[in-house]
Amino acid sequence: MNRTTNALAIATVAFMFLASCGNRNTNQIVHGDAAQQVYVPPGEYDEFYAFLSGGYSGQVTVYGIPSGRMFKEIPVFSQFPENGYGYNEETKPMFNTSYGFVPWDDSHHIELSQQNGEFDGRWLFVNGNNTPRIARVDLTTFETVEILEIPDVAGLHCAPFITENSEYLVSGTRFSVPIPQADVPIDTYKENFKGLINYVSVDPEHGHMELAFQIEMPGFNYDLARNGKGPSHGWSFLTTYNSEQEHSLLEVNASQMDKDLMAIINWKKAEEYLAAGKFTERKTSYYHNLLDEPSGIVESTEMTTTKILNPKDCPDMVYFIPVPKSPHGADVDPSGEYLVGNGKLSADMSVYSFSQIMQAIEEKNFDGEFDGIPIINYEAGLHGIVQKPGLGPLHTEFDERGNAYTTFFISSEVVKWNVETKEILDRHPVYYSPGHLTIPGGETRKPNGKYLVAMNKMTKDRFLPTGPEMMHSAQLFDITGDKMKMILDFPTKAEPHYAQIIAADMVAPNSKKFYPIEENTHPHVTLGEGNTRVERDGDEVHVYMTAMRSHLAPDNIEGFKVGDKVYFHVTNMEQDWDMPHGFAIQGATNAELLIMPGQTRTLLWEPKKAGVFAFYCTDFCSALHQEMSGYARVSPQGSDVPIKWGLNEALRESQEQANAFIEQAKANAEARAAK
Amino acid sequence: MKFLPSPRVLMIIALLCLAMVFAFPLWQILLEAPQFPGGLQMYIWINKISGTDKWILQNINILNHYIGMKAIHPDAIPELKYFPVVTYIMLGLGAIAVIIKKAWAYLSWSVLLAALGVLGIYDFYLWLYDYGHNLDPTAPIKVEGMTYQPPLLGGKNLLNFYVESYPHWGGVGLGLAIVFSALAYFKMRHNRTNVLH
Numbered sequence: 001m002n003r004t005t006n007a008l009a010i011a012t013v014a015f016m017f018l019a020s021c022g023n024r025n026t027n028q029i030v031h032g033d034a035a036q037q038v039y040v041p042p043g044e045y046d047e048f049y050a051f052l053s054g055g056y057s058g059q060v061t062v063y064g065i066p067s068g069r070m071f072k073e074i075p076v077f078s079q080f081p082e083n084g085y086g087y088n089e090e091t092k093p094m095f096n097t098s099y100g101f102v103p104w105d106d107s108h109h110i111e112l113s114q115q116n117g118e119f120d121g122r123w124l125f126v127n128g129n130n131t132p133r134i135a136r137v138d139l140t141t142f143e144t145v146e147i148l149e150i151p152d153v154a155g156l157h158c159a160p161f162i163t164e165n166s167e168y169l170v171s172g173t174r175f176s177v178p179i180p181q182a183d184v185p186i187d188t189y190k191e192n193f194k195g196l197i198n199y200v201s202v203d204p205e206h207g208h209m210e211l212a213f214q215i216e217m218p219g220f221n222y223d224l225a226r227n228g229k230g231p232s233h234g235w236s237f238l239t240t241y242n243s244e245q246e247h248s249l250l251e252v253n254a255s256q257m258d259k260d261l262m263a264i265i266n267w268k269k270a271e272e273y274l275a276a277g278k279f280t281e282r283k284t285s286y287y288h289n290l291l292d293e294p295s296g297i298v299e300s301t302e303m304t305t306t307k308i309l310n311p312k313d314c315p316d317m318v319y320f321i322p323v324p325k326s327p328h329g330a331d332v333d334p335s336g337e338y339l340v341g342n343g344k345l346s347a348d349m350s351v352y353s354f355s356q357i358m359q360a361i362e363e364k365n366f367d368g369e370f371d372g373i374p375i376i377n378y379e380a381g382l383h384g385i386v387q388k389p390g391l392g393p394l395h396t397e398f399d400e401r402g403n404a405y406t407t408f409f410i411s412s413e414v415v416k417w418n419v420e421t422k423e424i425l426d427r428h429p430v431y432y433s434p435g436h437l438t439i440p441g442g443e444t445r446k447p448n449g450k451y452l453v454a455m456n457k458m459t460k461d462r463f464l465p466t467g468p469e470m471m472h473s474a475q476l477f478d479i480t481g482d483k484m485k486m487i488l489d490f491p492t493k494a495e496p497h498y499a500q501i502i503a504a505d506m507v508a509p510n511s512k513k514f515y516p517i518e519e520n521t522h523p524h525v526t527l528g529e530g531n532t533r534v535e536r537d538g539d540e541v542h543v544y545m546t547a548m549r550s551h552l553a554p555d556n557i558e559g560f561k562v563g564d565k566v567y568f569h570v571t572n573m574e575q576d577w578d579m580p581h582g583f584a585i586q587g588a589t590n591a592e593l594l595i596m597p598g599q600t601r602t603l604l605w606e607p608k609k610a611g612v613f614a615f616y617c618t619d620f621c622s623a624l625h626q627e628m629s630g631y632a633r634v635s636p637q638g639s640d641v642p643i644k645w646g647l648n649e650a651l652r653e654s655q656e657q658a659n660a661f662i663e664q665a666k667a668n669a670e671a672r673a674a675k
Numbered sequence: 676m677k678f679l680p681s682p683r684v685l686m687i688i689a690l691l692c693l694a695m696v697f698a699f700p701l702w703q704i705l706l707e708a709p710q711f712p713g714g715l716q717m718y719i720w721i722n723k724i725s726g727t728d729k730w731i732l733q734n735i736n737i738l739n740h741y742i743g744m745k746a747i748h749p750d751a752i753p754e755l756k757y758f759p760v761v762t763y764i765m766l767g768l769g770a771i772a773v774i775i776k777k778a779w780a781y782l783s784w785s786v787l788l789a790a791l792g793v794l795g796i797y798d799f800y801l802w803l804y805d806y807g808h809n810l811d812p813t814a815p816i817k818v819e820g821m822t823y824q825p826p827l828l829g830g831k832n833l834l835n836f837y838v839e840s841y842p843h844w845g846g847v848g849l850g851l852a853i854v855f856s857a858l859a860y861f862k863m864r865h866n867r868t869n870v871l872h
Binding site: 548550575624 | 730733734737741815816
């Protein structure tokens with residue numbers, strides 16, 4: 001029996017990849033001038049930044065297009081020992097959730113902030129799938145500055161889709177669950193399980209996120225979304241699957257109905273209901289973690305209430321329309337008029353017309369309802385069907401010439417078609433099995449149809465083999481002509497799902513070179529070597545240390561004891577571009593610190609044995625980097641070795657000077673607070 | 676000399692040129708090395724030292740400490756305090772010259788300013804010499820026979836840096852002030868000679 005199943009599985013997989021195997025030889029498809037198109041000479045810059053989600057790495061990576069060179073991995077949802085993110089005392093609170101400290105997540109969809117339906121280059125938002133969260137990355141520092149947990153949802157896959165003026169980040173639960181969470185039998189799914197669609201508002205000045213309201217929906221799997229633009233601004237479109245409301249072997253049981261439903265939400269209406277008080281406030285728990293940029297310290301706040309809108313109490317707010325089989329995404333074209341429903345198990349793709357949908361709503365052209373939510377007549381909203389474009393349509397983006405580009409997972413290809421005529425114009429194999437694709441501005445009102453990047457789920461033989469685990473492959477296309485031209489193959493870190501591409505000149509001029517030290521408000525900052533000191537408070541020892549080419553101050557410290565909790569507060573006093581310093585100490589069970597110029601970072605060190613331990617700078621900062629080191633002496637518990645510290649002098653007996661400094665620092669802090 | 680404006684106007688131009696030292700640096704020292712894209716610029720003003728950005732002195736001092744050069748601290752350079760005072764006095768004297776309209780006043784002002792200018796440049800040279808030669812014997816980087824005096828005018832290789840030193844607009848203004856005040860004197864003499872004949 002088992003053997004038969006295996007054989008069947010193998011046959012299926014073989015079938016799925018047969019189509020692509022025939023096209024393995026890229027010599028036939030790469031064009032002669034491809035090298036010139038992707039070559040960025042030394043010292044020159046790429047034309048675009050591409051921000052790729054990291055999938056199971058939980059991070060975001062930054063690439064240059066067209067070169068395919070990776071510039072940075074931005075740590076977001078996963079601890080990052082490389083620079084101490086999530087290990088140092090300042091950023092640990094970024095990982096607080098209602099489940100405690102969660103050091104990992106699965107990041108899927110990148111959304112860049114928009115104004116008037118175009119990227120504005122200010123922030124990047126990305127979702128955490130497993131422990132539902134949305135993060136904000138500041139594009140002046142390329143650092144994660146905020147993470148908001150979304151309560152009472154499960155698997156925040158459908159997130160964080162942005163509206164055209166960055167009013168909201170819209171998200172939906174991938175898995176429906178009991179709300180509020182309750183100990184119920186799983187087979188009571190149909191009666192007890194619900195899905196929430198969440199609207200997170202974005203403060204237009206600072207980008208701060210706030211959970212504005214949640215809409216309680218039937219217990220489906222909310223999969224992907226897009227928001228309207230131009231004429232359809234004010235509406236959200238979310239595809240769902242498992243309208244069968246099954247809870248086991250979804251692979252089969254959630255794939256039975258010929259059509260699932262797309263949720264259509266009038267969020268302007270929802271705002272009206274919210275203002276009119278038509279919501280119920282519910283007690284819950286979720287965390288909001290926000291970086292205070294001047295101090296570099298993350299503050300974590302537990303939130304305890306959420307506002308729920310129920311479609312039953314709020315007529316004309318939510319509609320459904322049928323979509324072919326298990327759709328994966330509803331993509332809105334640049335005009336805001338057409339919506340593409342990617343039915344991943346269907347052979348056809350449905351294209352809807354927003355104005356027809358509005359007309360159907362107007363005329364109440366409904367085909368029944370689900371839980372009181374009207375289901376719009378499928379044909380009434382349909383602009384047309386793209387006939388047999390390929391197998392397994394997943395994601396669609398657009399150029400500015402009226403064309404759509406869709407990835408086909410099963411037939412492993414990208415297909416170009418005309419939105420108005422639904423005519424297929426071109427198809428090109430990719431290697432292998434693409435998930436999302438992205439075009440610069442391809443989801444906005446102003447796409448730049450120059451390049452297309454397909455992000456593939458399988459790598460197999462694309463690069464030199466690296467054992468069973470490989471990077472994923474992405475392929476770059478030139479889409480300026482009638483036919484798509486594949487011009488580059490490049491490996492991508494972890495498993496990118498979605499990505500967005502933005503013109504470099506929207507972002508590069510704002511990139512910070514370092515943090516101005518005079519703006520550093522960290523409570524443990526050390527401004528100047530004269531203020532370096534070591535203070536003991538019971539078992540806690542605070543080391544106020546500075547780093548500057550090419551020494552750490554102090555670099556000789558005595559008086560630590562086994563069992564102490566030692567906090568190294570290291571301030572990088574440099575004010576020069578690309579001059580970080582690192583700090584590592586033997587016996588630390590967390591990570592290192594990487595401190596940008598002007599920043600203060602804190603490492604907790606808990607010495608377990610007596611002895612003398614070395615610490616050093618980990619970032620090759622200068623010709624005398626190797627000399628940038630020091631010693632910490634640890635004495636047995638209960639010994640009476642006094643605290644002493646120094647730099648190039650006899651170790652200084654503690655306290656007197658430190659006390660004077662602390663008094664001064666306190667006075668300064670009070671003066672600042674008074675201001 | 677006919678094409679020149681009146682001596683008084685020339686003297687006023689000389690005063691305006693001198694006043695430029697408050698609006699522009701006197702001198703610029705440019706350091707170039709591969710790992711400093713765009714180079715490092717240091718500007719010497721009549722009353723301060725500035726540069727590429729407000730952290731320029733810290734960054735130059737960090738580099739200089741490897742070769743044992745003293746840190747540049749504007750507070751430790753008294754000239755930056757009294758040079759502006761001297762300039763104000765010169766502007767006052769010049770204003771008097773404009774009022775009394777005497778050839779000897781124009782000439783003495785011009786000569787005095789030229790003398791002060793030469794002294795100032797000599798003083799600048801002494802500072803450069805001091806920074807370049809007075810090196811800490813415990814410096815991490817010691818190159819046998821090497822000193823690090825930046826050039827007064829022109830370019831020079833100093834280890835990994837190519838250093839260039841040139842007057843800035845303030846320095847040019849100072850020079851023009853000397854020229855215009857001298858012209859004021861000659862023009863007045865020329866006018867008087869013409870009248871006598």
